[in-house]
Amino acid sequence: MPQDETAPNPAWPHGDAEWQRVSPSYAWADLIVNLALVIGAGLVIGIIILTNAGEQPLVPLLILSAVVLLLxxxxxxxxxxxxxIGYILREDDLLFRRGIMFERIVAVPYGRLQLVDVTRGPLLRALGLATLKFVTASAATGVQLPGLRVAEAEALRDRLVALAETRRSGL
Known part of the structure; x- marks a missing residue:
């Protein structure tokens, strides 16, 4: 029987804590951005091939088929x-995960947070969503928690800033 991804796994350090999920509405923003990239790439490739292909009517059909398949x-x-995509607020850090095939799990210690930023582009604003960005002492962290409802993102930002102030590490 397959294990439910939201079920607690005692092998992970978060114990019985449950992953908090981002809004399912974020899937539409993700879909739109990725579709735009695929369509843009398909158009560029199609124009290049059409200008160099000569009189081969099959080439545009193959390109169109490939773009539709990718979409x-x-x-x-x-x-x-x-x-x-999910996160867990633990006692000393925020645990963040994303990825299907290549899962990435990052622990961000509260005491190392230097900046917690809420950003909203036009697409996320239209969906009532925001992205929470974290800047830490490590340049490699680069954690972004996308797809949070605006109120949730702002409340989480305020809570993380308060936690960071109480656990500030020497930098």
Missing amino acids: LVNALFAFRRVRA
């Missing part, structure tokens, strides 16, 4: 990608 695959995975 379908992207659409199928968009909702699963968003379901894989």
Whole structure:
């Protein structure tokens, strides 16, 4: 029987804590951005091939088929990608995860937080969502928690700033 990804796994250091999920609405933003990239790449490749292909009518049909296939695959995975994003507030750090095949789990210690930023582009604003960005003492961290409801993002930002102040490490 497959293990539910939201079920606690005693092997992980978070014990019985449950992953907090981002809004399912974020899947639409993810889908739109990725579709735009696929369509843009398909158009550029199509123009290059058409200008160099001569009189081969099959080439545009093959390009169109490849772009449609990529769009379908992207659409199928968009909702699963968003379901894989989650976070846990632990006693001393925030645990963040994302990824389907290549899962990334990052622990951000509260005492190392230097900046917690809420950003909202036009697409996220239209969906009522925001992205929470963390800047730490490590340049490699680069943690972004996308797809949070605005009120949730602002409340989480305020809580993380308060936690960071109480656990400030020497830098």
